[in-house]
Amino acid sequence: MEDNIYREQLMELFKNPAYRGHLNNATLTLNANNPMCGDELIITLAIKDGVIKDYRYDGEACAVSLASAEILGEQIIGEPITKLISLTKEELLKLLGVQLTTSRVKCALLPLETLKDASTQL
């Protein structure tokens, strides 16, 4: 049931973000775009010795992709890049804790897929 997607947990992530913003000491800047929806995120990462020291995201996107970008922060900061690479779509969707329709799954996966696509640069 889609009517549950704006549940408390997701709205908390959307309304009180911990990782929204821009890193000044970024070692990598990525653009996460979904032209079909008009989602445009900029993700900045500070990586040292194979460890993701810090992470921020910012931009214009729907609540689902922003909440998903927030969860990603919780999952990867302080962790080795290998953890990010091994994080599956299914795990991320489970962490979001809402049932999404096909079109919204794309929104939810935008931040993770952008990071994975860039994994050779990490």
Place this chain on the structure above:
Amino acid sequence: MEQNQNNPYIKDFPILFRTVNSNRLTYLDNAATTQKPTAVIAALTDFYTQHNANVHRGIHTLSEEATDMYESAREKIAQFIGAPTSSEIIFTSGSTESLNLVVAGWAANNLVSNDVVVLNSTDHHSNLVAWQMLAKTLDLKLKYLSVDANGELDLVQLKTYLNEGNVKVVSTSHISNVLGTVNNIKEICKLAHAVGAKVVVDGAQAVSHIPVNVQSLDCDFYAFSGHKMFGPMGIGVLFGKRSLLENTNPIKFGGGMISTVGLESSTWATIPERFEGGTPSVADAIGLGAAVDYINNIGLEKIVAHESSLNAYLIPKLNSIKGLHILGSADFTKRAGLVSFYVDGIHSHDVASVLSTVGVAVRSGHHCAMPLHKGMSIASSTRASYHIYNTYADMDALVNGINTAIKILG
């Protein structure tokens, strides 16, 4: 009385009786596709259960019946848009294919390097991308018309482009699928023809919403889709003036479109068959004919008045929502039956998601008009588009849903 739940047309559309997320379906995505009346669904069933056969080939009874029905649909459509003859009505898969036929079949053979094509910057990608591709191949120049704050095309700019010379084509939508602006095609044709340029019109959002007469508009090509006018998906139309169609090359080669075939070369059938290679979507063409009958029975004047009264009811309500901005003309007498808007701080997908939970279907995103949204510096918008079966109650459901979205996400 048609604006309330006594609207007599609702009963013609079986899908309007289903529920969505436990709510009555409020279908406001008609600019993407309209729902189908029983008359159209019955025409499809009748064809497949009683007459199914290929057209223009067999001499057996079913094939004769199918051919007669197919050609009679073509005749109905010709009359509906005021085409001089039914041979100037080409069946395609939809507006996109119609426009591609103009670009790849006519323009590719009649334009040369440095010729100018004037396009509408607010248009649907279907009327931009094919021209961009041809411009690369032939080294054409593309010039874009802009719109003012009310979404009106800048005809002064058009005159400037036409005076600068070499303009061979002006291609524009009749009605913008995002702004709802009704473009003054008659005037555009007059200006373009004065310098010998041809006018190509994407009528996808116009046919079935306003009266269209290709002869009084004097346009050279007119493209539209069946599924946006109560007809089936997969069928559309290109009208072209006979003299231009005679100079248009087919873009689909194969059965049905030839006159003679040798081992080295072939000659083409006459128009319109020349452009309908392969087995056409016969049932869908017949279904489109049934849709034309359905529209004629209602009367276009009634549809125009109905959509205009929905605009008059909805737009002031939307304007009173804080943080909501309507794209295009604030004057609702100047727009067709659709309204696109954005809400400060809330992504259009979230608005559409919340609306969906209460059974309201709207479009969100860039509506295949990325240059328009970029030009307005917004990422996306939400669009509500209506037709004859929509009511004031539908508008109330939309407004209530938007308020809910703002409460949740704002």
